[in-house]
Amino acid sequence: MTSSVEDKAMRNWLTAQELAGLPGLPGTVPGVRKMATRENWTSQKRSGSKAIEYAYSDLPAETQAAVLSQAIADVSEDAHLPSPVVHALPAVVETKPATSTAKLNDRQKAVMAARLAFVREIERMSAVVSQKTAIATLVKHAQDGHLSPYLQQRVQLANDRKTAERGLSERTLKRWLAAWRASGQDEASLAPLRQRACLQVPEWVPSFLRCYQRPTKPSVAASYAEFAASWTKPLPSIHAVQRFLKKLSPDALNMGRMGTQELKSLQAFNRRSTQNILPGEVYTADGHKFDAEVVNPLTGKPYRPEITTVLDVATRRVVGISVGEAESAFGVLDALRDAVQKCMFAIFYVDNGSGFDNDTVREVVDRLGGTMKHSLPYNSQARGLSERGHQTIWVRAAKKLTSYIGADMDKHAGTKVHRIGRRELKQHGKSRVLPEFGVFMAGVEHEVAHYNSTPHRGLGKIRDQVTGAFRHMSPDEAWYAAIEQGWEPLVAPSELVESLMRPQTIRTTRRGEISWAGNNYFMADLTALHGQEIRVAYDVRDASKVWAYTLDGELIGTAILDGNSSDYMPRTMLEAAREKRQQGQFSRAVNKLETLTGQRVEMIAPTVSPSANLPVEALEAAREYAVAIEQKQPKFDIPRDDVARYRLWIQLDQRKGAGEELTADEAKWHERYPNHPDFVAMKRVFQQQAG
Structure with missing residues (x-):
């Protein structure tokens, strides 16, 4: 059991088979070997085997992070063992001498250049005197401070030491010269070895990570306190724990603290380009629960509509929308029907939601001659265009409404609006804060038109004809620019569009009539189906008619709004x-x-109007005079403050008691206000103050 943990623990040498497929490396063993040869990794034969293993310190940084993360995960799996074994790395890991200056950091390059200056000076002096004399002369001049200013400034830098004594010595100069000649006069051989921190995985790591890597995201201090209470061996300090956590890559550090989908925000991704796609080649669609409440046309109650939006990937243009109560195949088909009226598509790229992943939608896509592609589960980043479109169009639109209930809505204001809206609906059948469905649909059309005409930073740039400055094209401009360049949208035949399913609901017929959304629709053919249930298809943008189907899906005909209405x-x-x-x-x-x-x-x-015999000029003057008199009359305004309203009622009551005549608006409000709950409360307050 112990040997298995040793195999999983962090090692400083790894074979090509162990490295193949890791981030930053080829996916095959021969590919790893070729890369190791090309970059001259330090290698050795594994003890007791013919396999060649490579130094951990020579691997790319991305690969090192992956190896370390895997080591932590493997040790965590076997943390239940009584004494987990972790291979200790040396406190300081030194790499082999560099073979290329491209991999050197600034410090290494500066030291290399300083040493090269002394090597070149020895070479020049050796042309006149012996090498031994040249080295001795440089050492003597360095001790006496008689070197040239250029070399004297580089003595301490070339030594690359932290001690106080940084002078030149004969042994040091010979070592630099020998390394330079042995490498074929490669200046990179003079660079100091790179020192890296210890990458050991201490034995306390699995126990601490069990306290730290949780979805509740506890702090380091809280996790350390829980870990320290149960750890029986020598306890590391919290500073040692923090230093170790800094060595981990972000995804290794947050494993367990974040889910699979959230971890993707810390990992590398593939940015998709749409430059080589023509309009209509790829449509993407997604549903969005609107972040504001409107009045449901079916029930008259508040609800949050589900908006399905179809975007053209090439131009970012909204080509189809549908509004329903929840994501469903009917809503998707209605949005798709709206889209194909503008242009047919080749690929329909959607997620795996129930509204898209069903046989009904797949059958319609096949009838249209397209191909439906599904993104991977829990991979919303792949449909970034749709996700961003929701924020740009629908979240901004919802924030314009008083009934907005998004996450950033003030809690107390949202509660107040919630209560007012439902009270007004209960009392009056309509509300000031909850928009009617017709008003909402008009706003939807406006938001779509505004989005399609607004410059989009995902599109190419053009010169603005008004300002003369370069700016991004709008989706509409990108669409029509493609048409000007020779692209022609292929519109679906009208009979095919009409045959596509609209959103449907089941209703019972009554003597040729269908009741839906508070309206009555009539068709003579429904008379024979009195009392039977039928399927009613409707268009959310046109309330003048509905389509009647049998429960088996056979079209009966079109029912007209108030089709049987007469005087x-x-x-x-x-x-x-x-x-x-x-x-x-x-x-x-x-x-x-x-x-x-x-x-x-x-x-x-x-029998004759008194003004009938007046001339036209006199009649017009009389009308103007009447309007002027009406405008001069003071307008009756009701204060919004409770105290001011009660005081106004008292004034009107006193005027009425004194025999003064009130206006029609004043008399009406004076009579109704005592029935309001605020009147009773304010009357009690005023009486208490008077007492």
Whole structure:
């Protein structure tokens, strides 16, 4: 059991078979060997085997991070063993002498250049005197400070030591000269060895990571306190723990603290280019739960609509939308029907949601001659265009509404709006804060048009005709630019579009009528289906008609809004009834006046309007005068403050008690306000203050 842990523990030497396929390396063993030869990795034969193993310190940084992460994961798996074994690396790992200056850091390059200056000076002096004399002369001049300023400034740098004594010595100069000649006069051989920190995985790491790598994301201090309470061996300091965590790559550090999908935000990704795609070649679609409430046209209750948006990948243009109660095949098909009316597609790129991954949508895509592609599960980054489109269009649109309930909505304001909206719906059937469905749909059309006409930074640049400055094209401009370059959109035939399924609901017929969304639709053919359930297809943008289908999907026909509506009575009969009713009222009024006065009363109705004989100029002047008088009358405004409203009611009550005549608006409000709950509360407050 112990040997298996030793095999999994961190090693300083790895074979090509162990390295193949790791990040930053080829996926095959021969490829790794070729790369090792090309970059001159330090190698040796593995003890007891013919396999060649390579030094960990020579591997690319990306590969080193992957090896270290795997070592931590493997040791964590066997952390239940009584004494896990971890191969200790040396405190300082030194690499072999560099073979190329490209891999040197700035410090190594500076030291290399300083040493090369002394080697070149020895070579020049050796042309006149012996090498031994040249070296002795340089050492003597360096001790006396008689070197040239150029060489004197490079003495300490060439030594690359942290001690106080940094002078030249004969042995040091001979070592530099020998290394330079042995490498074929390669200046990289004079660079100091690179020192790296110890990459040992201490035995306490698995126990600490069990406390730290949790979805609750505890802090280092909290994890260390929990770890220290259960660790029985010599306890590392929290600073040692923090130093070790800094050596881990971000994905290795957050493993367990983040899920698979969240970890992808820390890893490398492949950025897709759309430059070589023509409009209509790829459509992408996704559903989005709207972050604001509107009034449901079916139930009259608040709900959050599900908006399905179809985007053209090449131009980022919104080509189709659909609004429903939840993501479903009907909503997807309605959005797709809207899209193919503008242009057919070749590939329909969607996720694995229930609205897309079903036989109904797949069958329609096949009928349209397209191909449906699904992204990988939990890989929303692959559909970044749709995800970003939701933020740009629908999240911004939702924030314009009072009924917005997104995550960044103020909690108290959201609660207040929630209560007001439902109270108003209950009392009046409509609300000021909850938009009607028709108003919402008008806003949807506006937001789509605004998005399609706004410059998009994912598109190419053009010179603005108004400002003369370069800017990104809008989706509409990119679409029509492709048309000008010879591309022609292929529009789906009208009969095919009509045959595609719209959003549907089941309704029961009543004597040829269908009730839906508060409206009545009529079709004579439905009379024979009285009392039976049928499927009703509708267009969220056109409420003038619906399509009736049998439960088996056979089209019955089109039902028209108020198709059987007519005047309740013929116009002539209404006019005769009004005249008779008017005469009866006159007769009853005359009889009542005679009863009250005891005298004969005769009521004569004028047959000609008093203003009928006035000229046109006089009539116009009279109208203007009436409007002016109406405007001069003070407008009755109701204060928003509870205290001010109660005081206004008191003033009106006093005026009415004094015999003053109130206006129609004042009298109406004075009569209704005492029934309001605020009136009772404010009356109690004023009475307490008066007492």
